[in-house]
Amino acid sequence: MIYAIMEGLTKQQLVLLALLLSFVTSIATGIVTVSLMEDAPKTMTQTINRVIEKTVERVVPADSQKASIVTKETVIVRSDDLAVAAIEKNAKSIVRVKRVEGVGDKRNEVLVGIGIVISKDGLIAADAGVLERQFDAYGSAIPRSFLAMLSGGAVAELKFIGIDEESGISLFSAISPANTALDITPAEFGDADKMKLGQTVISIGGEKDNAVATGIVANLAQKETPDKSVTAIYTDREAASSLSGTVLVNLTGEVIGINAGPFRYEKSRYLPSTLLKSAVERIKSASR
Template sequence: MDIKDLNKAQLILLAVLLSFVTSIVTGITTVTLMQQAPASFTVPVNRVIRQTVEKIQQVEGKTTVQTVIVKEEDLVVDALAKNKSAVFSVSKEILGLDGLPIEVSVGKGFAVSSDGIVVVDGASVFDKGIYFVKNDSGKFKAEFVSIDNIGFAFLKIGAPLDEKDKVSFTVPNFGDLEKIKIGQKILISGNTISSFIFDGNKDINISVAKSNSGSIVLNLDGDVLGMVLSEESSPFVSIDVIVNALNVINGENTLPATPVLAPITQ
């Protein structure tokens, strides 16, 4: 058959067939030549191929930056939730007017060590007695450990009142008051929640009801900065002072953080 006798459709099919056969022959020839070619030729070619692939992949995997706006109220909620299990309600047993024992609230406290040490306001927790601490995991007896001259004391979590309860708590991250900048918000979490704007004065003057003594003081990251005391002359104690006093109990320091740290007497 003469090629002149082919119609248009047949000519197109013939062209496609010839193109397909040519591409196969070209591919086989190229591979054969590459295998037989010296390294001085193949290495640059392979490098160009790799660079081309990398450039294509970088374009395909282009990273997009998305701006996320975090509201201050969300930071407050997260900071409080982060420390919820670290905070304890504190109570003690005293004798009532009728001579019978009654339980009264003595404020708040929060855990400062993984072995169950809780720091509390020392105005009502100043000696051995019958104490209790309570959080979401249950209610537990607490043993008096020591009181510091500044006005805070330490209790240690003991046995649960209900045998089915098992103590569970977190120890807050310790913040640094020196890093707080003027204008930043500081949170106070106790029986009530309040806040104030830091004015640069490290001797923070916080006025709270006695029922809120021992409240934890936080920054917006949820790091503890200190504790509220009911003592008017020194209503705030920073976390570094508390930690230094705790180290004295554990025998990690040779000098007390404050003038007096009275250990429990037998």
């Protein structure tokens, strides 16, 4: 009987019937999967949950049919792949800041922090602690200047623009060598106010080359206001570097925090990107 009914269907009706059966099968599979996941050991579900499945639908017109066929292909994107891409995305957005003390044979270069590239024209934000003054035996301030070590090994002089006392952020402008463009990429900033507890984050630091540490958002300090804006981000792992200015990014490579200002001595705590951007704007306004 079923065979007779099938024979009486047109090609278009057969296609629609196949789609309906596929849809019903997908729902049944989903229900069974959820049931199995609920009964599975916790370690197994954690592993599975770290795999992100993206389903892409494509409409493919059939030459001999009036109806279009919808095909599905599943692309598996592992969290490890996302982390690698996020780190690579910021390779040219992170610099090492050196403080040059003294002159002549008493010149000394000291690595003092990590800087984050704010704009293509060379604005670089760093922890205000890099500005710490050194004094000689007579109590006189030792002359100083600053350098930025770029990702490709190039070195650029830094011109100090200003400091935001409220956030503990300093701002510099990189001076490109003669007839040479700065090989830098401005960081893309995420909205720290949209961070969620348990969200995967990556800290990027390191004294010479990038060193990273992955963890999750363990706590969010928020203002007691209707918008509940974030004032501090806590992670479950210490920063990847002892240097101030270590950068915190999400899995899409957006910068959502920096270990600076009041948090420079707490290596699992970060100043949110929203406050960093506000600090940069205040410094730029004050320097005009």
